[in-house]
Every structure is written in C-alpha cells, then in structure tokens.
Amino acid sequence: MSSLRQIGANRANSEHSTGPRTWAGKMCSRRNALRHGLTSRTIIDGLEDAAEYNFFESVILEEYEPRSILEHELVVHLASLLWRLRRATAIETGLFRIQNEIRREMREERLTGSSQSEGRFANGFPLSAAVVGQIPTAQQVA
Numbered sequence: 001m002s003s004l005r006q007i008g009a010n011r012a013n014s015e016h017s018t019g020p021r022t023w024a025g026k027m028c029s030r031r032n033a034l035r036h037g038l039t040s041r042t043i044i045d046g047l048e049d050a051a052e053y054n055f056f057e058s059v060i061l062e063e064y065e066p067r068s069i070l071e072h073e074l075v076v077h078l079a080s081l082l083w084r085l086r087r088a089t090a091i092e093t094g095l096f097r098i099q100n101e102i103r104r105e106m107r108e109e110r111l112t113g114s115s116q117s118e119g120r121f122a123n124g125f126p127l128s129a130a131v132v133g134q135i136p137t138a139q140q141v142a
Helices: 004-014 023-029 050-064 069-112
Strands: none
Touching: 050 069
16 A cells, blocks of 8 residues: 555656657557557557458458448457467467477487576576576586
C-alpha cells in the first residue's frame, strides 16, 4: 500500500512525463506491449504482409458467402482465427528449430570435448548472463 507521501510524489512526477512527442517516438511506443503477436487480432506490421492477409480473408469470405452482417462478422472472425492458428504453428516450428540447433550444438561439443557452451545452457535451453552466474558449476556442487 502506498503512503500519502508516495502518492503525492507520484502525482508530481507524472506532471513532468509527457510521453513521446515525435511521430517516430509515438510509432515506437505503440509497440511497447507487443511481445510475440500470438494473440494479435490481425496482421503484425513488419512481420506479416497485410496484402496476404486481405487476400486470405477475401478467399474465406468468398467460400462462406455471408448474407447478413452477423454472418459477415463471424466469417471475418473465422478468418482471423485461422490466420492466428497459422501464426501459432509458425512460431511453434521456429521454437522447435531453435531448440534442435541448441541440442545439436551441445551434442557436437560433448563429442569433440569442447566446452564452449558450458554455463550457457540449462536442460538444453539458453540462459541469460544474469542467470548463468546463479547456476552452480559441477565443481561447486561436488
């Protein structure tokens, strides 16, 4: 729970914060919440092609031939869901590809006796530098 003094300080500080002022700053800050795009409703600028999505949506609309506004909205929503399923599959495939590369690198290093990856992986996953320092080495455990 914040004290009245903290609340007052926060309010005073917030008066100095104006957010981004330039067009470039506004374009950058609008993506602050974007992490992976898995739940993005339609396309992700810079990663997906808007024309490709529009074509995909038009094909779905042609297929179902909606006759009412409700049917049209449901078919558009269906197109969005199918697009997101394709995106999820692509993300999953990419993650498995990365994991496979890491495991192959670790296997090659074990076979050659090289220890370049020591401290970089835990259970086959890459670690950040901050986490690496927290994991005890085999010598520290023994």
